[in-house]
Amino acid sequence: MATRHRVVIIGSGFGGLFAAKALRKAPVDITLIARTTHHLFQPLLYQVATGILSQGEIAPATREVLRRQRNVEVLLGEVTGVDLATRTVTAQSPVATYTTPYDSLIVAAGSTQSYFGNDQFADHAPGMKSIDDALELRGRIFGAFELAELEDDPVKAARWLTFVVVGAGPTGVEMAGQISELSRRALPGDYRRIDPRDARIILIDGAPVVLPAFGSHLSEKARQRLEKIGVEVRLNTMVVGVDATGIEVKHADGSQERIESICKIWAAGVAAAPLGAQLARDAGAETNRAGQVLVNPDTTLPGHPEVFVIGDMMALDKLPGVAQVAIQSARHAAGQIKARLAGQETGQPFRYRDKGSMATISRFSAVVSIGKTNLSGFIAWLMWLAVHLLYLVGFKNRFTAIAHWAVSFIGRGRSERAATWQQVFARNALKKDD
Amino acid sequence: MATRHRVVIIGSGFGGLFAAKALRKAPVDITLIARTTHHLFQPLLYQVATGILSQGEIAPATREVLRRQRNVEVLLGEVTGVDLATRTVTAQSPVATYTTPYDSLIVAAGSTQSYFGNDQFADHAPGMKSIDDALELRGRIFGAFELAELEDDPVKAARWLTFVVVGAGPTGVEMAGQISELSRRALPGDYRRIDPRDARIILIDGAPVVLPAFGSHLSEKARQRLEKIGVEVRLNTMVVGVDATGIEVKHADGSQERIESICKIWAAGVAAAPLGAQLARDAGAETNRAGQVLVNPDTTLPGHPEVFVIGDMMALDKLPGVAQVAIQSARHAAGQIKARLAGQETGQPFRYRDKGSMATISRFSAVVSIGKTNLSGFIAWLMWLAVHLLYLVGFKNRFTAIAHWAVSFIGRGRSERAATWQQVFARNALKKDD
Numbered sequence: 001m002a003t004r005h006r007v008v009i010i011g012s013g014f015g016g017l018f019a020a021k022a023l024r025k026a027p028v029d030i031t032l033i034a035r036t037t038h039h040l041f042q043p044l045l046y047q048v049a050t051g052i053l054s055q056g057e058i059a060p061a062t063r064e065v066l067r068r069q070r071n072v073e074v075l076l077g078e079v080t081g082v083d084l085a086t087r088t089v090t091a092q093s094p095v096a097t098y099t100t101p102y103d104s105l106i107v108a109a110g111s112t113q114s115y116f117g118n119d120q121f122a123d124h125a126p127g128m129k130s131i132d133d134a135l136e137l138r139g140r141i142f143g144a145f146e147l148a149e150l151e152d153d154p155v156k157a158a159r160w161l162t163f164v165v166v167g168a169g170p171t172g173v174e175m176a177g178q179i180s181e182l183s184r185r186a187l188p189g190d191y192r193r194i195d196p197r198d199a200r201i202i203l204i205d206g207a208p209v210v211l212p213a214f215g216s217h218l219s220e221k222a223r224q225r226l227e228k229i230g231v232e233v234r235l236n237t238m239v240v241g242v243d244a245t246g247i248e249v250k251h252a253d254g255s256q257e258r259i260e261s262i263c264k265i266w267a268a269g270v271a272a273a274p275l276g277a278q279l280a281r282d283a284g285a286e287t288n289r290a291g292q293v294l295v296n297p298d299t300t301l302p303g304h305p306e307v308f309v310i311g312d313m314m315a316l317d318k319l320p321g322v323a324q325v326a327i328q329s330a331r332h333a334a335g336q337i338k339a340r341l342a343g344q345e346t347g348q349p350f351r352y353r354d355k356g357s358m359a360t361i362s363r364f365s366a367v368v369s370i371g372k373t374n375l376s377g378f379i380a381w382l383m384w385l386a387v388h389l390l391y392l393v394g395f396k397n398r399f400t401a402i403a404h405w406a407v408s409f410i411g412r413g414r415s416e417r418a419a420t421w422q423q424v425f426a427r428n429a430l431k432k433d434d
Numbered sequence: 435m436a437t438r439h440r441v442v443i444i445g446s447g448f449g450g451l452f453a454a455k456a457l458r459k460a461p462v463d464i465t466l467i468a469r470t471t472h473h474l475f476q477p478l479l480y481q482v483a484t485g486i487l488s489q490g491e492i493a494p495a496t497r498e499v500l501r502r503q504r505n506v507e508v509l510l511g512e513v514t515g516v517d518l519a520t521r522t523v524t525a526q527s528p529v530a531t532y533t534t535p536y537d538s539l540i541v542a543a544g545s546t547q548s549y550f551g552n553d554q555f556a557d558h559a560p561g562m563k564s565i566d567d568a569l570e571l572r573g574r575i576f577g578a579f580e581l582a583e584l585e586d587d588p589v590k591a592a593r594w595l596t597f598v599v600v601g602a603g604p605t606g607v608e609m610a611g612q613i614s615e616l617s618r619r620a621l622p623g624d625y626r627r628i629d630p631r632d633a634r635i636i637l638i639d640g641a642p643v644v645l646p647a648f649g650s651h652l653s654e655k656a657r658q659r660l661e662k663i664g665v666e667v668r669l670n671t672m673v674v675g676v677d678a679t680g681i682e683v684k685h686a687d688g689s690q691e692r693i694e695s696i697c698k699i700w701a702a703g704v705a706a707a708p709l710g711a712q713l714a715r716d717a718g719a720e721t722n723r724a725g726q727v728l729v730n731p732d733t734t735l736p737g738h739p740e741v742f743v744i745g746d747m748m749a750l751d752k753l754p755g756v757a758q759v760a761i762q763s764a765r766h767a768a769g770q771i772k773a774r775l776a777g778q779e780t781g782q783p784f785r786y787r788d789k790g791s792m793a794t795i796s797r798f799s800a801v802v803s804i805g806k807t808n809l810s811g812f813i814a815w816l817m818w819l820a821v822h823l824l825y826l827v828g829f830k831n832r833f834t835a836i837a838h839w840a841v842s843f844i845g846r847g848r849s850e851r852a853a854t855w856q857q858v859f860a861r862n863a864l865k866k867d868d
Contacts, residue, residue, distance in 0.1 A: 035859070037580055038852045054488030056850035061576075063624040064851070073626040076580040076858065093584050094577070094862040132854045142495075143528070146471055146510040150527050190497040192507040400841070400849055403834045415834055416490035417498070418472045420566045424510065425469070428528040 004029045005341055008089050008102035010079050010275070012039050012062040014326035015108030015311030020072050022334030027341060030072040031100050033079055033091050036130070037061055041392060043323060045128050046171060049137040050178040051186075051414035057392070057401045059131055075100075079109065079275060084282050084304055104306050104337045108330065109273035111312035111321060114290065116269055121242040125164075125264035128171055137265060138416075139423025141179065144263040145187060147428055148194045155260075161199040162261035164247050166239050167268030168205035169213070170359040173222060175265055176203040177361040180229045185412045202232045202259060204239060204249060205268075211367065213320060213357055214374075218367040221376040225361045239268070244434045262430070270321055272313045279309065288315045297349035298336060299329050305346070308333035316350065323391070324355050358384045363409040438463045439775055442523050442536035444513050444709070446473050446496040448760035449542030449745030454506050456768030461775060464506040465534050467513055467525050471495055474565065475826060477757060480605060482568040484575065484612040485620075485848035489565045491826070491835045509534075513543065513709060518716050518738055538740050538771045542764065543707035545746035545755060548724065550703055555676040559598075559698035562605055571699060572850075573857025575613065578697040579621060581862055582628045589694075595633040596695035598681050600673050601702030602639035603647070604793040607656060609699055610637040611795040614663045619846045636666045636693060638673060638683060639702075645801065647754060647791055648808075652801040655810040659795045673702070678868045696864070704755055706747045713743065722749045731783035732770060733763050739780070742767035750784065757825070758789050792818045797843040 005028045009016045012034035020032050038059035047053040063074040077091030077098065082105065090099045113127030126136050141163070148160035161183075165176045183199035190196070203210070203226065209219040210226065210233060223233050234249070241248030246260045272291040280287045285302040286294045292315035293301065299314055301307040310333055311326030319325045332350040339346045356370030358380065366381040368374070375383065385405075392398050407415045439462045443450045446468035454466050472493035481487040497508040511525030511532065516539065524533050547561025560570050575597070582594035595617075599610045617633035624630070637644070637660065643653040644660065644667060657667050668683070675682030680694045706725040714721045719736040720728045726749035727735065733748055735741040744767055745760030753759045766784040773780045790804030792814065800815040802808070809817065819839075826832050841849045 036855050037576060037858055051490070054490055054850060055852040055854070056485070056488055056848075059852035061624070061848075061851045064847070067623045075584060076577075077584070078859075093581060094859050095581060095864045095868075096584070098584065130855060131852060132856045135854065142471060143510075147527060147529060150509060150511070150530070150532065189501045190495070397849065400834055400837045403837045407834070413498070414490075414495075415831065416488060417495045418489045418493035418565060420489070420569065421470050421564060422566045424471055425512075425528050430529045434529075 005337075006031070006101060006103045007106065007337060008033065008100055008104075009106045009108060010034070010089065011108035011110055011311075012036065012074070013042070013108060013110045013311065014323045015110070015330045016106070017062065017065065017330075018327045019106045019108060019310070019330035019334050020066060020069065022331045023071070023337065024069050026071070026334070026338050028071060028104075028337065031102075032062065032066070032072055032074045033077045033089065033100065034062060034074070035076070035078040037063070037076060038131070039065055040131065042129070043170070044388065044392075045131075045134045046175045046178055048131065048134040048416070049128065049175070050141065050182055051138060051417040052178070052408045053401060053404050054416045055131045055135065057397045057404065060397055082107070082275070082279055082282070082307075084279075084307065087306070102306075105308065106330070106333050107275065107279065107307065107309045107313060108311050108326065109275050109313060111270040111272050111290075113266060114269035114271035115266065118242070121239075121266065124242045124244055125166060125247070125266040127266045128175065129270075135419070135423055136427055139419040139427045140263045141182070142417055142419050143424040143428040145191065145194070145196055145199075146424065149191050157194060159245060159260040160262055161194065161196075162202065162259065162263075163199060164202045164204060164259060164261045164264045166204050166247075166264065166266050168203055168207065168210035168233070168235070169267065170211065170357070172203060172205070172265075172267035173210055173226065173359050173361060175267060176201050176226060176231045177229065180231050181362050182414070184230060186408075186414050200232060201230060202234060202261070204234045204237050206236065206238045208235050210235070211359060214359070214367055214369045218369055218374050218376060222359070222361055222367050225365055225376070229362050244430055262428075270312065276309065276313045279307070283307075290315070298347050299333055299350050300336075308336070317352065319352055322357070325352060328352055358387065360384050439771075440465070440535060440537045441540065441771060442467065442534055442538075443540045443542060444468070444523065445542035445544055445745075446470065446508070447476070447542060447544045447745065448757045449544070449764045450540070451496065451499065452761045453540045453542060453744070453764035453768050454500055454503065456765045457505070457771065458503050460505070460768070460772050462505060462538075462771065465536075466496065466500070466506055466508045467511045467523065467534065468496060468508070469510070469512040470564070471497070471510060472565070473499055476563070477604070478822065478826075479562050479565075479568045480609045480612055482565065482850070483562065483571040483609070484616055485572060485851040486612070486842045487835060487838050488850045489569065491831045491838065493565055494831055516541070516709070516713055516716070516741075518713075518741065521740070536740075539742065540764070540767050541709065541713065541741065541743045541747060542745050542760065543709050543747060545704040545706050545724075547700060548703035548705035549700065552676070555673075555700065558676045558678055559600060559681070559700040561700045562609070563704075569853070569857055570861055573853040573861045574697045575616070576851055576853050577858040577862040579625065579628070579630055579633075580858065583625050591628060593679060593694040594696055595628065595630075596636065596693065596697075597633060598636045598638060598693060598695045598698045600638050600681075600698065600700050602637050602641065602644035602667070602669070603701065604645065604791070606637060606639070606699075606701035607644055607660065607793050607795060609701060610635050610660060610665045611663065614665050615796050616848070618664060620842075620848050634666060635664060636668060636695070638668045638671050640670065640672045642669050644669070645793060648793070648801055648803045652803055652808050652810060656793070656795055656801050659799055659810070663796050678864055696862075704746065710743065710747045713741070717741075724749070732781050733767055733784050734770075742770070751786065753786055756791070759786060762786055792821065794818050
């Protein structure tokens, strides 16, 4: 029996998972290699960080999602290199290094948080890209209220109760909104010495608007709603320094200001996984400033029609780093592979169909932009709810997520506040002189 | 206004939480100090480790549970010392040390895993006492299957697929049973190279029976059931060595054997929190080999009628380290404080009412011992289900736990398999020569 066409997929995010699914009926053997064992529904990470959902609900095991698709195997591994000449991928497991050959390769390793060259910010302002990040932030956010409760000095208590979110894209807006909900709705009554409603939530962005991708009307609506629920929105404001107990910002007029805050969250920038730069270098291709690979219009790596670079890792038509771009480019790559195997013409450019954008600001309030239609408020929130339920992978995750949403949105509780000793104690330790 | 009687409670487990609740209507001001922010329902930790429940479901925030009880404040802190002379408790937060005075003190800091003097075992065979432990074990258990899938060498694959549980009390039995369910029911179909049903689950105990507290009839039933679901039960077997890739055991006849296994779980012994020994020393009291304080019959520290040592920390009438002992001794201590404040006679001995014991072995199968009544099988499992739902704290945890149980017991999935990169990658790394 001749060996079937071998497809290796790197990554288990929206790009990797949907590429595998799109090849379900193709005459190929697929190996999906990813550094985590789960598919992560990143748009809801902020709900794990703020205690609404459990990690399992947004992170089903990749192999479980694909268990019935017999032409795919899922391997744990961090891909450390791709040899374009011999067509092999080298990956590292916790115990060994292994090499897997491919005929076609789909690179969907996604993106990491970017601190724009200031990696030292990361220790003090964690990003929001993984379950580890979300659990770390859960420990820091709930821990901040715990430590404010213990603080006799009102100045020090205030800096525990000042939360700074950097970046006013969907992740930052949703995070700021949820911290506000926590402090205004979920936590009052739980404390005896502090009033959680005294918490300040500051949302910072260098741009002049929040949610720029949504257009000026919705941006303004979102800003108003954020301010109504108590979020201080600071636009045209650049972050120039971050340390254990505060953040330095620079205003448009050039003046600088220090904000005392211990719990800071970085939702400002992303960079493509480093594998992108490595591939581009080997192929003689280019990357942009975010480390994304300048791919051909059909999402292939220049000079390598057998290698597709998709989702957050590709630079193409200034497409945004959202789930739909990853999903659609994955389907495009899968379609190209199927066409090639069927002897059909390939090389068709990837065309992105914008299905719209949505972001929740607080419970019952969201903004939705679909083509020329702009919606905000409760109806938009219902649409957000429906779409997110639909895209949550797997029946059982939808089932339990609804239970958790009912607890938080109809009730005002948080089912998943539990932060461990490690997360609360170890992560909130300050040095003596802080 | 005179200061009210101040009660300090150390610990937020069954002892600490139920002591606080029992003082709900008492004319006292309570400060509950605990090193975690949650009340942990320890009997279900094994379900967090094996992907059935989320951590939030068994660990509601202590301050949320007590939010309506206005005479209690909850503080985060690890108690480092008690000054019996000045009647103060010193605790450490992540950032500072603080001191709290008491008129009455209830010490309910619980127990830690004990390796019987072999603390070096801990790195290779984690215990099951905290959410951190359960999440670590989740990463190791699911990680073992992932790494077996990557292993070409069948001998090395086999040691990933050999799970050793040390200790055949309820925790060990339930853990072994659940790993068996994972390998036999939940995971087959997810893998392409290995068959999870090949996993060996070995349950080891130095005693001649499993679940000795349940009596010989149920012990035998439980052993039969375990063997039926594929657990190898090795009794009269002592652990004499544990390393990264195996465990050394000694049989009753003196012969030794090495079992190759990477994922090992320690459910063998507990020791009282070290605070017990410190208190005993300061009070001139004694501790037993497990570090429990030999208390007076009324659970007070000898010479200190204002200090109660309860639950897992007290040595009294050879009571077992179970939730009911903690709950009932907490209520007794609270009752003594109330009686004293009311000017009534105190010093009544604590009388434990044995409400019975139960342990699940697999879905639909449990053993229940209540007085002279012994039950096993499905009816016993329904009783287990009812009691655990009843004791899970808080409506919303019951609500979502039912959803998760339905997924795992009616279905065969695991909602909470998600182990993070940290948990899977970092925890399963072996050294080069292993």
